[in-house]
Amino acid sequence: MRITFICPPFDLSGGQRVIATYAEHLQRRGHHVVVLAPPHRRRSIREIARSLYYTRRWPAYSISAHINQVAVERRTLDRHRPVTDSDVPNADVVIATWWETAEWVMALSPSKGTKAYFLQHHEVFDYLPVARSEATWRLPIQKIVVAQWLADLARDRYGDPSAQVVRNAVDQDLFHAEPRGKNLVPTVGLMYSTAPFKGCDVSLEAVRIASAQLPSLRLLAFGCSPINPRLPLHPGAEYHLQPPQQRIRELYSRCDAWLFASRSEGFGLPILEAMACRTPVIGTPAGAAPELLAEGGGYLVRPEDPEDMAAAIVRLCGLPDSDWRILSERAHSVATRYTWDDATDLFEGALRTAMEKGSSLGELATS
Template identity: 30%
Template sequence: MSRDLVFAYPGDLETRTGGYGYDRRVVAALADLGWNVELISLGDGFPNPNAKQLDDAGRMLSGLADDSLVLIDGLAFGVMGEWAGREAKRLKIMALVHHPLALETGLDGERQQALAAREKAALAQTRGVIVTSHMTATELAANYAVPAERIVVAIPGMDPALLAAGGGDPPLILSIGTLTRRKGHDILISALERLRDLPWTCRIVGSKMLDPGVAAELERQVAQSGLGDRIELAGQIDDTRLEFAKADIFALASRYEGYGMVFAEALAQGLPIVGCAAGAVPDVVPEGAGFLVPPGDPDAFAAALRRLLEEPETRISMADAAAIAGARLPSWRDTAVIISDFMERAS
């Protein structure tokens, strides 16, 4: 078969989130495997486009030649069911789902149901669906009527990384994630307020632009905590490897993750982890490499952090377990081979 692929995505592919990072690395690795990848940005507004934005995106894709193989990022595709229904017989449509749109934090029940229905309708028009975790595969099969044989799991790859040096005085707690409600930075800050008796500093890295309202709330929360000299909202950092290298503990209180690439990065650099048992995080962070507590519980999150701060032997043991788990993660080439083979079979 032809190895020509159109990869369509919303917004800017250079956006610094885990999902866009996955997209960039997979596109590059597919090119290394011999795929001719054409990139198409579907524009802004997704996953909540207005009528014109949605129509413009559909018009771009409808201009593709018959039998084109097109892989569409789920952040846009989840609301493109009407377009997919019109074009599914003419185009070979596949979807890349990082996590279902209806599982985003902060949606009311009516909006959740509407998004789930739209994404289910869109996915019904695909020849195959690529997901980034086994948890998402299970979710799509159980609740979105996607047959298991039309789903493939391609977990994110990982680059070789030097282990974090650690030994900070005071210990540095690192958190990386866009400043959105789903990432749970409010829970982390609340937990840190309960630990003001211990020595530590915390650096929260992530874009403030995707949800300026949440970013402003977090800035107020830090100011009101009286810990502004110890908690830094650092904004977006293009290369986070140095951030990991300087840290002693990785902590992210996500309320949900379709995979959680940043947890895998923390493992690869040998950092003990405090996170939440939410979404696919328990699939990424093995027992022994960190503490996973219930989501939305600052007391439990604080207790886990306290153990790592007060028990150096526990911190060292979990760092060792993290490094071992990180060394077992696949490469980006491994991830791309899974996707490449699946597209060849499904199309």
């Protein structure tokens, strides 16, 4: 197949790492893959002021991007603008990956490929044009989603029962760890973010509450931005700013539990990454957490409830070493029994389904 991914500006987000992974795996299978995006647009005065106020830093875009790390053809437009026919090669299938790119893809001519829509979150946020974003969920094209809750949403809210679930996997060459026992000093970890939907405030409050019963409790964290004074870490916490991927694996592996308190999440890759490193996860029911934690390897806690998360921290860190090892091995088993090759099989199948549907619609249109 000739496959084109239409992306928002390239970056280091988890969603773009997933796109880059599929692009690379599909290319290895003999498909011709092109990944295309506009460059980042210039910051507005309001955005600059907001960044200075909240982070005390001048905003800047990283020149790094996940797509730069894989051997596929990538194209960047001359400026930030909609993608048009002249930018896109003729192909068998063209894939939108963000609500705005879905609008662009729908305007492309049939020669650019059968249209598909890869959804990694419900992109209906207050800071976006909500009506336009919602409208893309109603487009008459094949949808591929990363978690069951998104397929349920497509069916129940937007009237599309045909969305295909292709769950994310984890890079087992990158995220792995040898079997181990509990730490002598109980240790929990989290991904630091000031984005409210990430729920970092809930995790930090849970650690504070749990520390009353576990005075020696240690916190490890990593993130993409410096610590914001409005969301400080606890005294003695260990923080790593933009660590390399190999270092992230080490951080996961040093923890007795990984905290995932997201209020909203498309999937939640850190869940799988931590579990692949044999670290049980304590998580809220966001993204794929209900599906993954139901299979063992961690505890599901109530959302917006730091007391419940704190109780889970105390419970998990208080397990006998033999019981903790069992939980650790369950986490590893859940994370590693489904691979990116398995996911690519499903993704490839979903693209063929899209092409079959597009062919059927074309025949109806010409009959």
